[in-house]
Amino acid sequence: MxxxxxxxxxxxxxxxxxxxxxxxxxxxxxxxxxxxxxxFTVKSGQxxxxxxxxxxxxxxxxxxxxxxxxxxxxGKIHFSDGNSHTGRTAWMAQKDLLxxxxxxxxxxxLGSRLRGEMSDQKRRRAISLIEDAGLGEYSDSLPSELSxxxxxxxxxxxxxxxxxSVILMDEPFSALDALTRLKLQDLAARMVEGATVLxxxxxxxxxxxxxxxxxxxTHRPAKLSEVLIPPGSPPRKPxxxxxxxxxxxxxxxxxxxxxT
Amino acid sequence: xxxVRLIFISVGLVLVWQTIVxxxxxxxxxxxxxxxxxxxxxxxxxxxxxxxxxxxFEIIAGLLLGTLLGAFSALSMIASFSLxxxxxxxxxxxxxxxxxxxAPLLVLWFGYGMSSKIAMAVLIIFFPVTAAFYxxxxxxxxxxxxxxxxxxxxxxxxxxxxxxxxxxxAFASGLRVATAVAPxxxxxxxxxxxxxxxxxxxxxxxxxxxxxxxxAALVVLGVLALAIYFSVDRAMIKIxxxxxxxxx
Amino acid sequence: MKRMVLTLFFTIMALLxxxxxxxxxxxxVTVVLDWFVNPDHAPLFxxxxxxxxxxxxxxxxxxxxxxxxxxxxxxxxxKADIAVxxxxxxxxxxxxxxxxVRIATLIATPLNTLVVLADSDIKSIADLKGKTVGYSIxxxxxxxxxxxxxxxxxxxxxxxxxxxxxxxxxxxxxxxxDAVIGAYRNFELNQMDIEGRPGRAFFVEEHGIPPxxxxxxxxxxxxxxxxxxxxxxxxxxxxxRFLVNHPEESWKLFVRGRxxxxxxxxxxxxxxxxxxxxxxxxxxxxxxxxxxxxxxxxQGLIQRIPPLDSYAxxxx
Numbered sequence: 127m128x129x130x131x132x133x134x135x136x137x138x139x140x141x142x143x144x145x146x147x148x149x150x151x152x153x154x155x156x157x158x159x160x161x162x163x164x165x166f167t168v169k170s171g172q173x174x175x176x177x178x179x180x181x182x183x184x185x186x187x188x189x190x191x192x193x194x195x196x197x198x199x200x201g202k203i204h205f206s207d208g209n210s211h212t213g214r215t216a217w218m219a220q221k222d223l224l225x226x227x228x229x230x231x232x233x234x235x236l237g238s239r240l241r242g243e244m245s246d247q248k249r250r251r252a253i254s255l256i257e258d259a260g261l262g263e264y265s266d267s268l269p270s271e272l273s274x275x276x277x278x279x280x281x282x283x284x285x286x287x288x289x290x291s292v293i294l295m296d297e298p299f300s301a302l303d304a305l306t307r308l309k310l311q312d313l314a315a316r317m318v319e320g321a322t323v324l325x326x327x328x329x330x331x332x333x334x335x336x337x338x339x340x341x342x343x344t345h346r347p348a349k350l351s352e353v354l355i356p357p358g359s360p361p362r363k364p365x366x367x368x369x370x371x372x373x374x375x376x377x378x379x380x381x382x383x384x385x386t
Numbered sequence: 387x388x389x390v391r392l393i394f395i396s397v398g399l400v401l402v403w404q405t406i407v408x409x410x411x412x413x414x415x416x417x418x419x420x421x422x423x424x425x426x427x428x429x430x431x432x433x434x435x436x437x438x439x440x441x442x443f444e445i446i447a448g449l450l451l452g453t454l455l456g457a458f459s460a461l462s463m464i465a466s467f468s469l470x471x472x473x474x475x476x477x478x479x480x481x482x483x484x485x486x487x488x489a490p491l492l493v494l495w496f497g498y499g500m501s502s503k504i505a506m507a508v509l510i511i512f513f514p515v516t517a518a519f520y521x522x523x524x525x526x527x528x529x530x531x532x533x534x535x536x537x538x539x540x541x542x543x544x545x546x547x548x549x550x551x552x553x554x555x556a557f558a559s560g561l562r563v564a565t566a567v568a569p570x571x572x573x574x575x576x577x578x579x580x581x582x583x584x585x586x587x588x589x590x591x592x593x594x595x596x597x598x599x600x601x602a603a604l605v606v607l608g609v610l611a612l613a614i615y616f617s618v619d620r621a622m623i624k625i626x627x628x629x630x631x632x633x634x
Numbered sequence: 635m636k637r638m639v640l641t642l643f644f645t646i647m648a649l650l651x652x653x654x655x656x657x658x659x660x661x662x663v664t665v666v667l668d669w670f671v672n673p674d675h676a677p678l679f680x681x682x683x684x685x686x687x688x689x690x691x692x693x694x695x696x697x698x699x700x701x702x703x704x705x706x707x708x709x710x711x712x713k714a715d716i717a718v719x720x721x722x723x724x725x726x727x728x729x730x731x732x733x734x735v736r737i738a739t740l741i742a743t744p745l746n747t748l749v750v751l752a753d754s755d756i757k758s759i760a761d762l763k764g765k766t767v768g769y770s771i772x773x774x775x776x777x778x779x780x781x782x783x784x785x786x787x788x789x790x791x792x793x794x795x796x797x798x799x800x801x802x803x804x805x806x807x808x809x810x811x812d813a814v815i816g817a818y819r820n821f822e823l824n825q826m827d828i829e830g831r832p833g834r835a836f837f838v839e840e841h842g843i844p845p846x847x848x849x850x851x852x853x854x855x856x857x858x859x860x861x862x863x864x865x866x867x868x869x870x871x872x873x874x875r876f877l878v879n880h881p882e883e884s885w886k887l888f889v890r891g892r893x894x895x896x897x898x899x900x901x902x903x904x905x906x907x908x909x910x911x912x913x914x915x916x917x918x919x920x921x922x923x924x925x926x927x928x929x930x931x932x933q934g935l936i937q938r939i940p941p942l943d944s945y946a947x948x949x950x
Contacts, residue, residue, distance in 0.1 A: 192536045217536040223529055226628045227551045240539030240547060268628055288537065415732055416707060490801060498796050498810060579798045579805075586771075586797060592703055593773035594935075595723075595730040 143291035143322040144205040145170035146191055151201035153183075153190060160186050162347040163201070168292075170206060173315075173323040173360060175337035177330060177380065183348040184326040188294045191324065192217055205292065216288035218295045222281040224269040230256060231265040234283045248287075255283045259313060275306035279313065286317055293318060295325040299332065308364065311335055315361035330376040334369045336360045342379045351379055418598040427602035433587065438606050440582040444500050444572040445614060448507020452568070453561060455508060456515030460557075463516075464523045464549070481513035485571060489578040503575035503583065510571035511564035518560020522553030555629055558622040565618045569611045584610075660691045661862045665851075666705040667698050668718040671895060673820070673904040674741060674849055675718070676888060677911055681873030683887035690865040702772075706734055709854050716866065721847040722774045725927060728945045729936040733855050736923075736946040738867045740849035742912035746778065747819040748836040749826075751806055756813060759841055760786040768798035768811035775815050777933045778838055785842040807831055818848075820910070824902035844929050845922065847912070855944070864949045867916045874911050881908060918948045 146168040153161045160183040168174050168191075176184050189195040191203060193212030203211050224233045234252040238244050256265050259279050269277055278298065285293060298314075299307045315336055327333050333340045334356050342351040354376065357368050400420045406412070407419040414422055427434060459477070463470035485506060492509070496502035526549045534544045576585030584607045591599035623629075667675060678696070681687055687694045697714065699705060705717030706724075710732045717734075719727070724736060748767075750756045756765065759782055769775040780790050798805040802814040803826050817823075819835055826833040839845045851870075853863055877884045885904055889896040923946050927939045 194532050194535055213536075213538045215536060217533055219529060219533070221529060223527075223533050225530070225548065225551070227554075236533075236547075237537040237539075240534055240537055240543045242540055242543060270628060270630065413710060413731070415727075415730055416711060493801070494804070494808065498798065577799065579796075579801065581795060581797050589771045589797075590773070593723075593771045595703070595706070595727045595732065595773075597730075 143171045143320060144207040145322060146211065146292060146324065147202075147204055147206060148191075149202040151190065151199065151203060153186065153195070153199045155198070159347045164348065164350075166341075166350060168322055168324045169339060170322050171320055172338040173318070173325065173336055174339045174341065175333035176324065176326045176341050176343055177328065177333050177376065178343035178348075179380065180328070182343050182346065184343055185296050187343075187348075188217075188296050188324065188326055191215060191292075192294050211292075214290060215292045215294050216285045216290040218281055218285040218293065218298045220297045220301055222269070222274075222277040224277055224280055224284075226269050229266050229268060230261060230272070230280050233269065233280055234287050236284055237288045252283070252287055255286060255317075256280075258317070259283055275302050275310065278302060278306075278310060282310065282314055282317070291321050293321050293323045295323065297327055298325070300328065307332070312361050330373050330380070331364060331369070333376065334372055335362050335364065340376065342376065344380070344382075415595055415597045418601050422598040423601045423605060426596070426598035427605065430599055430602065434584075434603060434606055437582055437584050437587045437603070438610060440500070441503075441569070441572050441576070441584040441607065442610055442614075444503040444575070444583065445507055445568050445610070447500070448504045448571060449511065449565060449568050449614075449618075451504065452508040452511040452564065453515055456512055456560070456564075457519055457557070459512075459516045460519035460523060461545075461550075463520050464545070477513055477516055480509060485510055485574055489574055492575065493579040498579045498581065502578075503572045503580065506575035507568045507571035511568050514563040514567070515557070515560045518563070519553055519557040522556025523549050525556075526552045554626050558626050561618060561622060562615070565615045566611070569607060569614075573607065660688070660693045663687075663692050663694045663716065663862055663866055664714040665694060665696050665716045666708050666714045666718065667696055668702045668705055668720070668849065670698050670700070671696070671892060673888070673900055673907045674745075674818075676884065676904065676907065677740065677870055677873040677877055677915070679873075679888050679892075680877050680884045681869045683890060684873065684876055686869040686872040686876075687866070690869050692862060692865055692869065694866070706732055706852060709734055709852060712854055712856075715853060715857065715860075716863070717852050719850055719852045720772075721850050721923075721926065722777075722930070723772065724850060724852065724945065725930050725936050726773060728940060729938075734852040734945070735855045735858055736850045736918075737853050737858065737863060737949050738851040738870065738915040739847045739912035739917070740851060740870075740915065741907070741910045742847050743910045744837070744839050744843065744846055745818040745820060745848040745910065746815070746838050747817050747822065748779075748782065748813055748815050748838065748841075749802070749806065749817045749822055749833045750813045750836075751826075752832040752834045754812065754834070758786070759783065759836060760788065762813060763788055763792045764794075765812035766794045766796055766810070768796050768802060768805045768814040770799055770802065770816040771797055772816060774935070777930070777935055778843055779815055780933065781842040781929075782836070782838065803829070803831075803833070806833070820903045820906040821899070824899055824906065827902070828898060844925050846926050848910070851915075858947060858949065864916075867949060870915050874913055874915060877911065878908070878913065881905075916948055918946055920946075 148164055148166040151161050151164045152159070176187070178184050186195065190199060191211055192215045205211055205214065225236065228236070231249070231252055232239070234256060235244060235248055238248045253265060256262055259282070261276060261279060264272060264276065269280070272280070278301075281298070299310050302310065311332060325336065337360065338355065340354040340356070343349070344351070354372065356362065356372055358366070362369055403420050407417055410417070459473055463473050488509065489506060492505045493502045496505050530548050530552070531544065534548060572583070573585035576583040577589060580586045584603045588600045588603045591597070591603065665678070671679070682694060682696075705714070706719050706727050708714045709717040716737070718740060719734070721736070724734070727734060756762060762783065767779060776790065776795070779793070779795075783789060783792065796805075796811060798811060798814070802817045803822055805811040806814055806826075807829065819837065823833050823835055857863065885901070888904070920942055924942055927936070930936050931939055
């Protein structure tokens, strides 16, 4: 693969995505040590999934990388292209976080609007993203007129509009029903191609469908397992026998980690 | 549909009123019946209209000024923590002091014209508007603010595009309360010193023991207050367009 | 021993019971004042403190109100026996159907005055042209002003009227008004003296208003035959007599138990009100009352003049 010019689902060129490097990172909440000297690299241009029991620190890790958590933390977090990590990621949460008073189009353009960078070009790009996702006739609708799945689709588009090469996702599809979840996973895999993605999920099947690399996070302070690299490229078919056997293995690691 | 319901309620109230007068044998100088009040209203329609216009102007001017002042104060308190510490006690005091006590002072400072009545109305609505708006601004969804932070949003853009719209529903409820109490400010101001307005006219009629005329002015004031409230309510529904009304 | 104590105990209780029934044998009279207690009410409180009511078997209770329009309504609703009212307003009340009758006079002259600052350039009523006149809403002030202005060929259009409610002298001091009407000569002028900004008075009865009683007592016309009312007036007359004969001692009685009334303004007002009290409270000058009724009708304040006996009487 040519690292310098990766196409971005046909919507423009993306500079090659860096990897995210955590060195000796320690973090605690008052009374709770979440990470102690954690070393972790999120590989460039790949989709990394982090799976683990609730409360072990997965979302905290995401927030350390996004820059929203800055206190009580020691160690180094940076991107492989040498620059700082703060303000250079895109964020997708479990809630769609759509502003109810803005139309779908305006919600997709939220980042530009908040940075004061709105332009016709940006608007055109947003419209083409919206159409590509199959929501073309809803671009002027308010979020209240859309279903949960459609809203999360819009959230995905908003994340992609940011054109950040590092995308952080915190269980983005867990609130959706099974069918919508599958559809959105396919859409995300297609549209995000080339970015460095770190996704937190509690669903092993989702990790196996979407991830190039899968880690299990367990214990307190949190520890990461060996990486699991499933065969084939995402999005993988749910019925794939290799996936199913790996699912059992993942679950084992999860349960094992929870019991120790 | 709404108009029909309004008519039914009005007719019902009038019937209740007449019943009370009949049952209690209330003399006309204590509680006049609806027929007497209607007659008085017709006889004095001219002055009633003129005075009503004066009071209406005072209420609306008071609402506009008070809302602007309140919105500005709430935004200042969000913007600056030290400002909040100074403004918050002032806010609470403005609510705690009975306006009746402050009215003569305001008349002394602003004179006997409309400005003292407008000042009274502003004083009475300052707390509801500011407190509601400030509360709304303070309780912006934290995850939105987090998203904005990750997006490198400019601070003013966050206030303008996220905090303020998200606080509008709270602001609207504060404004609805303000609309209901603003007439009180205007009328109390008129009682303390004025030559025009429904409050003045009520005092005047009362002094001449023309209780039916006084009640007529009272009814007109009530209708005025209702009209203003419904207008503001409709306007708020348009402004907070994304909130669904409860289906009946 | 125990038996003796018990017998003594019951005897005492019986005696006390007898004494209290003795007190209950007196008649209750509720009187609603027009305003807070002030020197205008002197004869009533002198009578109270000297026991003139008790002597006649009356147990009098005074109520105060801050709304001068309430007392006639209370009497009309039979919630009080007697109210303090004003002769001019009395005609309006009767015209509106209140079942009240004047039974006595408390203050037999007008107290209402047009007041200007002593250093003002208003030296006569004619100088009011183009000026601002402040008033308290009593229902009657525009009539007074109109009659006063008419004596100089002016009309209400020649002045600017501003309702200042009860802030009469403050509005003069602040310059918001050039003159005020509705000030009581025994109070406002003294108040202004105390503030160091004396005023000058135009007495309304000297400028076109027929003389009237500023304060009267009224009762419900169903009750005028009650003997307790006549007894009340007799006691009140005894109060006036004592007041006139012993003004200093009367002042001490007035402020006894009402220490908050003992201030400079009240003392000055006391001195100025003394000549105004009706020496014969129960007496009625029929021609005077009828003359005033005609005046009000001419001014358009009342529609018809009812027979005098229906609204003002001497009690037998």
